[in-house]
Amino acid sequence: MKHITLACGNGASENNALIQNVFFKAFQNEILAQNNDSALLPPLGKMAFSTDSYTISPLFFAGGDIGKLSVCGTCNDLAMMGARPRFLSASFIIEEGFEVEKLEQIASSMREECAKNGVLIVTGDTKVVGKGSADGIYINTAGIGEIIYEGLSPQRITQGDLIIVSNSIGKHGASIFAQREGIDLVSDLASDCASLFPLLQSLFDTNLEIHALRDATRGGLAAVLNEWAMASRQCIQVQQEQIPISDGVQGICEFLGFEAYALANEGTFVMALPSTQASTALDLLRSHPLGKEAQIIGEVNAQYPSKVVLQSAYGTKRFLDMPSGELLPRIC
């Protein structure tokens, strides 16, 4: 079979064949193999639980594909709560006529990304909708993580905290945009799409004091900082020249009149922590391939409560607002 048919979603023979030949083959593990209505899981301590549906277009992009994204996106949401990703569900809405070969590629990316997180796909679902009722494939994953680091909360952000970003910003948004629009300014522009638990684990393990942690996905750095400023009622002041932005991203932004602050990331987090902890955190982050561009970008103070202030190299200041409108639909 080369293309998905409506019968592949019928809950019977063809559906079982698709599940066995593509998904079970890629995701194999003992829990999934029991093939029950629900997966049976062992007891866990305190847990994190998260879900995302992935509708990204194009399905395959520089730096990843919808399969990789659907695993790292949800695992990252768990990691941001101090949790070790343990179990995932995976649910597919597939458009009639979708190529089975592409589906196998997507499942294979998911398997690889699961291995990086040490997470198992234990339950799933497949629906097939008629031609024109979806755009290729949408994937939902829901994840269960076990809390290994407690107390992360934007409410804990306080004056004197420093703000660290783990990576140069805007790579996911800029590269998806460039690819979708057929812009080929820079050849090395690629999404930062990556699983962040392996990068964070050493920080959790050394029991560093971290106040807040969030991956800067839709809405980018600007959305995270604004949410934090509002939740903590503090002023977050960032230094423009400290915020890492690659030449490729900068080029796309200048070309299209965007700001990198509002562009989506898929392998980049923001962290608030006491200044005493910052250099240890930075060292740990930079010692990992995913964190080598990590930077302290600003601090928390009392100047403009609930606001984010961007200070330029020339000393001028402006508010960095919560993004609004839709810059780029179907970014994730």
Added chain:
Amino acid sequence: MKHITLACGNGASENNALIQNVFFKAFQNEILAQNNDSALLPPLGKMAFSTDSYTISPLFFAGGDIGKLSVCGTCNDLAMMGARPRFLSASFIIEEGFEVEKLEQIASSMREECAKNGVLIVTGDTKVVGKGSADGIYINTAGIGEIIYEGLSPQRITQGDLIIVSNSIGKHGASIFAQREGIDLVSDLASDCASLFPLLQSLFDTNLEIHALRDATRGGLAAVLNEWAMASRQCIQVQQEQIPISDGVQGICEFLGFEAYALANEGTFVMALPSTQASTALDLLRSHPLGKEAQIIGEVNAQYPSKVVLQSAYGTKRFLDMPSGELLPRIC
């Protein structure tokens, strides 16, 4: 705002407004209100974990809507493993232009159905895709349940077991089909869409010995019985005249040349248990509004291993095969 715009999926202002005004309002609970990347959950004992994406068309049907279905479908999968539904995630893929009023209706149905299950929606996601990239709305739910009854498995089905069906069959499939095709043969035809944990709880609590339990969704009764026959390598023999089928469903089937055995159900389960347990089970089921049509429909024997045999009132026999092909896409 009357219609969903692409900006409602941007991860920033408009997205937050939609989440607050529609979803948080409908689903309110303390865990959800923390509004983190992931929900924080307390430790649980052995768990069941399940997911389904719902793509049903039409979105509103006799007996329910996609919201009700998205909660009972996933909670039922948990209940079938002996679990009490505890926590749900809810993820929405919404087509640009979808009416906010309909979304509110769907969220309100979800809230009602959650209450019946005693389950909380604790985390979620909203994506908006452009016009023509989805058909109104697709919903994914993933659920975590706590196991309160252990040992359910088709492998435990053994000779002498009786097979009970909890409800007359085929109502969901027949009513969706009738509505979609504009057939109005019978006015009281409605989906059986319902949450089954409340019906099962008394059976779990009295510690009745149940070998296997499954809700007969896509593929209907025929798919469940065939999966069980194959998993247990036993022969399942059912009596045609014992299988409850309403006049309305029978009418649609005769009109369209279907068999009710392969039609989907959304509030009907099949149960295999030792004959000594059957009358107690039947009494408990019939004492609940959702189980008043429950029937013993057959038995497990050694005649044709891994096969399902349907015996007519006249004593003739035939194999009831695993359904194949796609009778009716987007049934759930």
